[in-house]
Amino acid sequence: MTDKITKTEDEWRSQLSAEEYSVCRQNGTERAFSGRYWDSKIKGMYHCIGCGEALFDSETKYDSGSGWPSFYQPVTNQCVEETRDTSHGMVRVEVHCAKCESHLGHVFEDGPQPTGLRYCINSLSLNLKEKE
Template sequence: MKYASLIVLIVCLLPGFSFLNAWSGQPFNQVIAKALIDDKPPRRVVKSNAEWKKILTPDQYAVLREHGTERAGTSPLNDIHEHGTFYCAACHNPLFSYDTKFNSGTGWPSFFAPIAKNAVKEESDKSYGMIRTEVLCSVCDGHLGHVFNDGPKPTGLRYCMNGVAMTFEKK
């Protein structure tokens, strides 16, 4: 009698097991795979100063690695008027889309938003007796410029970038 109830119990549970099996098949694996992709650490490029000097031009090095500022109005990227993407000149991280570029009248390429939230990172910069927000490439920590609160809609931000720190590729 005991065994009979055990068999009945197993038979009743079997459909449940096969349901679980089906559920934990392909879709479940896809869920895990997606989670792994999402958890992947962001790309990082770390090089010594000597290595950067080999890759970058002296002007690029002065801005990207030594936090310099190019002379206003000197970058050919000021005159870009076509759709495409602006990349970090050091590590080719996509930084800004042409769609967010605007003429700030400053002589530096200006944007109202980065291409993605994690494309750049921001740090407080207290140099030259000013409190500014420095903008760096999130992949290689290269100095790109500063961000100010006097930009146009929709963000009200002005990402004031050094053109020499970026490259442009047409869409």
Template sequence: MSTPKTEKTDAQWQAELTPEQYAVCRCSATEPPFSGKWYRHKAAGTYTCVACKAQLFASETKYDSGSGWPSFFQPFSRAAVSLRQDETHGMRRTEVNCAACGSHLGHVFPDGPKPTGLRYCINSVALDFLPG
């Protein structure tokens, strides 16, 4: 099942997102470590894209990686996120984007816990939360 696409102009994104959300989601910025509201959050529910409300990560997959950003070992579904190579800042990383709207979420690294061995390191500002 493919994810429905959300398409908006740059002006629409700027009008709908806070300056910090816009910088991270649309310009691939990174919030400072240990600063995000979801970093130590432990409630049950679903983390969604702040820009388009698509479901991204279940709380059951969140863990404390010690990195300073919310970390998850797998996305809500395979179709929830898209990945691309990121070679900015002199590094080789895998960027994680919302598959529905293309918003930058963070990066994924191969140093996470079982069962996947992955660490989806996600900016809090790119996330919203639905309890439940």
């Protein structure tokens, strides 16, 4: 991974739509079953909407039934970072882009093998680049 990206809030607001900004910069969450990728079967690489960093391969995407795109592992262990999230009266693990710190979603320990993890990610934080 390359150096971290740092931008002012005004720069982020000018780059992202209002909905993308709410999710990526304010830790928002899109409604279940509303995002453009929750049921996508298109093959390709999912990149961070904030900085373009490759985050998840469609080969690791699966239908978790949650209503959000779910993956059992990121492209590399270095492309995402995790932090403890105690908002909304719950204890969860937040996932954000290691390069630009955009909020992506959360990771849970109820996913399929080989990792047993479910990266539950907001579509608004992703940009799918289809395989040719």
